[in-house]
Amino acid sequence: MLTVICESPGVLRAQQSEVPARSAGEVLLRVSRVGVCGTDLHIFTGTQPYLQYPRVMGHELSGVVVEADSESGLVAGDGVYVMPYLSCGKCVACRQGKANCCVNIKVLGVHQDGAMTEYLSVPSQFVHKAEGVTLDQAAMLEFLAIGAHAVRRADVQRGQRVLVVGAGPIGMAAMIFASLRGGRVVCLDTRADRLSFCTTHLEIEAAVAVGPDDAAQLASLTDNEFFDVVFDATGNINAMNRGFEFIAHGGKYTLISIVPGQVSFADPEFHKREATLLASRNATPGDFDTVLEAMRGGHIPDAALNTHRMKLEDVPSEFPRLLETGQTVVKALVEC
Template sequence: MLTVVCETPGTLRAHDTPKPERAEGEVLLRVKRVGVCGTDLHIFTGNQPYLNYPRVMGHELSGIVEEAPEGGALQAGDTVYVMPYLSCGTCIACRAGKTNCCTRIQVLGVHRDGAFTEYLSVPQQFVHKANGVTLDQAAMVEFLAIGAHAVRRAQVQKGQRVLVVGAGPIGMAAMIFAKLRGAAVTALDSRQDRLNFCTSALGVSAGVTLGDSDEAELATLTNQEFFDVVFDATGNPKAMERGFKFVAHGGTYTLISVVASNITFSDPEFHKREMTLMGSRNATTEDFQTVLEAMRAGLIPTALNTHRMPLADVPEKFKDLLNPTAGVIKAIVEC
């Protein structure tokens, strides 16, 4: 079968690998679609700190069941999506239902080989039917669930002012679900094309361009009060530190981004606001279900999928997805 391996940063190669055999308790999948995530781009460029090379990338996937354990919920021919966070089920986080931050988590495409391949065998508890959605939609559930999880953690309420810093796919996912909760959403980013997409396709209230006047513009938009909830989805330490100043008194700051760096902030500014600071990692089954329900109700813009390519073209064309002029929001690989 065809498997594309990131052997070293910047080097992708196609290999003919053996079709995996289904282990006990696993489901053998025929991979059909794989969403390209910022994590994959970081792996390719060598900016993913939690990974060893070589690695088969890809954790946003949908497929068709080839083989499944007898007596289980899945059967051959079922269309499915995969929760790529393979949690242990027994650690302190898992016992509390927080499988997204399992102490021994193994993420497909990061800690173990992922879905840039034709067949994949996955523990059955992480494979779920994708009833009522297309293969393309099922491959986009995961990144949207990350945004849904962040919005749920921040307890976004109707009528609140929300700022999302970073208008990549994860930031857009947070915008979508904050807006579905009735918040007035503002996007802040350096790329005008992304901001235009957020206002036209996602319906956010305002898009503000990063620059010398952005703080004044954000203040004007909020009557000098700033935002009830701020999300950072930049993956940039300086941006994450700067975001503290955009949080209103009594507000919440949620870091969706993770960076291999220390983050510092002014304690007097933090305390006088009685600010709530939280991290948001991955997503849970509840968040995946939230996304699926929104998809089935037609609430997720199909315009998010802007690019696609066959798996065989990935070694040669993957680098094109890094070109800002290409206008990539979400690319899907067809297997």
């Protein structure tokens, strides 16, 4: 089978490898689609903090069952999606139903080889039928579920003023689900093309470009009160630290981003607001169900979100182009 390996930062290689042998309790999949995530771009550029090379990237995937145990409830030919967070089921987080932050988590494509290959064998508890959605849509469930999880963590309520800083795919996912909960959503980003995409395809109230007067614009949009809920989806430590300035009194700040650095803020400003600071990591099965329901109801502009496509065999040559200036990439799908 064909497999694409990231040998080291900036080096992708296509090679032939053996079809994996399925163990008891696993499902052998024929991979159909793989979504390219910011994590994959960080792996390629050498800025992913939890990785050792070489690595087969890819954790957003859909596929078709080739072989499964009878007790799994899956049969050959089933279209499926995979929850790529392989949790232990035993640690303190898993015992609380928070397998998304499992102490011993192994994420496909990060901690172990992922889906940029033709066949993959995965423990059956992480494989679910993609009923009522296409395989393209199923491959986009994971990044959307991360946004849905963050919105649920922040408990966005109808009528609340919501700011999403960072208009990449995860930020867009947060915008979508905050809007579906009735939030009044504003996005803040440095890129005019991303802001334009959000105003065209997502149900947001305003888009603000980062610049000398951005704080004044955000203040004006909120009667100088700023935002009940702020999300950071930038992956930029300076932006993460600055986001504390935009929290309304009594508000919440949810960090979807992760960076290898120290988050800092002025305690008097944080304290006088009685602000709440939240981390949001990965997603739970319930978050995937939320996305599936929204997709089936036609509430996700998935066709617009899928801006780029490439064949698996073309990944070594096409993947670097996703980083080129001028490419308005939201979600690229690899066809296996």
